[in-house]
Amino acid sequence: MLRTISNVLRLIGKELHSIRADPVMLILVVYCFTVAIYMVSNDASTDVRHVAIAVVDEDQSQLSRRLADAIRPPEFQPPVPIAANEVEAALNAGRFIFVLHVPPRFEADLVAGHQPELLLEVDATAMAQAGNGATDVQRVVAAEIANHLSGGAGGVEGPVDLVVRAWFNPNLETVWFGAVMQVMNNITMLTLILAGAALIREREHGTVEHLLVMPVTPSQIVLSKILANGLVIVVAAALCLTVVVHWALGVPIAGSMPLFLTGTALYTVTVASMGILLATFSTSMGQFGLLVIPVMVILNLLSGGMTPLESMPDWLRLTMQLLGPSPHFVGFAQGVLYRGAGLATVWPDLLAFTAQGAVFFSLSLMRFRGVLLRI
Known part of the structure; x- marks a missing residue:
């Protein structure tokens, strides 16, 4: 057990070093969690402003x-x-x-x-x-x-006095909604790309053979790539929510940040496992990119963040909830960050995408072992 933990930690260190040595990937992560969040949330608004x-x-x-x-x-x-x-x-x-x-x-x-x-x-x-x-x-x-x-008396009294109370976003600010949703979308996108690219990079550079002669198992290799890239995303998301979303954009964080980051860590394991799984079907970064794009579009557009899940056809909503982790993560994140929900409220979504992560991890490990046998 101690040897397994030691091997995984060493492999995680190797993965973090590879990420640090890739300036393009670092710039992508920084850009997506800073400039992209601020510009999309603050400037790409659907509010009615200065309409002709x-x-x-x-x-x-x-x-x-x-x-x-x-x-x-x-x-x-x-x-x-x-x-x-x-x-x-x-x-x-x-x-x-x-x-x-x-x-x-x-x-x-x-x-x-x-x-x-x-x-x-x-x-x-x-x-x-x-x-x-x-x-x-x-x-x-x-x-x-x-x-x-009414002659300027303030209007005509109606039979019903409708009082509207907007909870969780009393001023109906689209920035509050757009900033958090953009963070969730970027978590999905970058986790998928980073994890898959880590495996493709090993194959393109021919370093998979080096791993095979080391005293490590395929499960340790896959787990280290998932944990290393997930750690980068969780740290970036925490800094983004604190600095960009909360301080720069003025969006309040209603719930527990440790609870959200814990759920985010579990979610990155799920999405990173999907990225590894997609990478096992690819032999180059170009092929991986072509596979990632449609998967990423579906995960983001049908997550329930941009449009309510209730507006989708029943078969599509059930399919996304069964196979896609993003609807459960959106429900979890909105509950914690917007409504201040605790674990007693969000545990079903947390359990759902954690169980999906176990399935995707098993599939990616099985496929990775098959790739190693063909090398």
């Missing part, structure tokens, strides 16, 4: 002017008045995302008790802003009309 909007005012009434004045920054740019015959050309040219039509006699019909219609044309090629912005325009218009009808 035009108003076709065919009523020229006090209410129509109030509607135009109510649409203001920072959500929207100052509304641009245009004629009705200019709308199609403006939308085709991409000058505006929204065009609000106020028909003739709108205010008069509204005061008379009729139900006049407002038309909002939307350029839905900007899908995220179109959906969120249309809701914002509807909210602004409805509030202004209610205020106008």
